[in-house]
Amino acid sequence: MVYEYVVTLRNSNRKLIDRFSLLLIGTSVILFLAEYLQSAEKRWVQILGVGLIIGLVALNFYLSRKHGKDVYYNYALYFTALVWATMPQYQWLSIFFVIMGLIERQAKKNLEIGFSSHSIVFNSFPRKIYRWKDFSNIILRDNLLTLDFSNNKIFQRETIDEESDCDENEFNDYCREKLELSRVNHSARPLVGS
Incomplete structure (x- = not known):
């Protein structure tokens, strides 16, 4: 459809979505580390996943602070989903994180x-x-x-x-x-x- 006028409105929920994503990712990282330290079976995928997640979040902080770019945490959410899939319990949370990663860009548009x-x-x-x-x-x-x-x-x-x-x-x-x-x-x- 052809529009005579298109008006773009500011999305005021971007910061709220970022904070919610960071809260869930941060809580997951703490749980991954706690499981790794308490478990007799050391799963390297958990440590590798935590490192990747922290690296992606740090890269987003750098891009937003230094360059003022819009950031998306969908890749960090996907890696969080992968690590949840390897955990001994609550693997179903990986589905939740994949869905969040998929809808994050649309929600921030x-x-x-x-x-x-x-x-x-x-x-x-x-x-x-x-x-x-x-x-x-x-x-x-x-x-x-x-x-x-x-x-x-x-x-x-x-x-x-x-x-x-x-x-x-x-x-x-x-x-x-x-x-x-x-x-x-x-x-x-x-x-x-x-």
């Missing part, structure tokens, strides 16, 4: 909202599609997008200040025109049974 002449689409999982008649007002001002739903719900989020082909006034005029057109089309429909 910035939300994009596409505006076309027929619909407004939230590029989320699952994808949400709305019609223009579902809104009473849409406005973009000072990098803040406000969607006022017809059912009195309000969605308001900060946008990412990207180089854009249009300005806020152009976008607001477009939305105002589509909302007015949807109201006219919606009120012009005949009532059923008359």
Whole structure:
């Protein structure tokens, strides 16, 4: 589908997702080391896995602090899953860590909202599609997008200040025109049974 406008919203949950991932990875590393020290059967895969996990987390810290890059802990989560699979108990946790590694990138993506002449689409999982008649007002001002739903719900989020082909006034005029057109089309429909 071709969109006339695409607005990218800042994902405010990135730090929370990172902290949750680090908490689970850190707890797992401590449990791996405790199992290694207490067990009579020394499994080198546990020590090797712990070293790789700590190395990946340290690399992510370095990239985020020194270079300001967005970091992903999915590979550390995958290695944590591998080590859990070799543990004498709770091997089922490896499935949980694989699933977390798979959804981490999607959960940390910035939300994009596409505006076309027929619909407004939230590029989320699952994808949400709305019609223009579902809104009473849409406005973009000072990098803040406000969607006022017809059912009195309000969605308001900060946008990412990207180089854009249009300005806020152009976008607001477009939305105002589509909302007015949807109201006219919606009120012009005949009532059923008359």
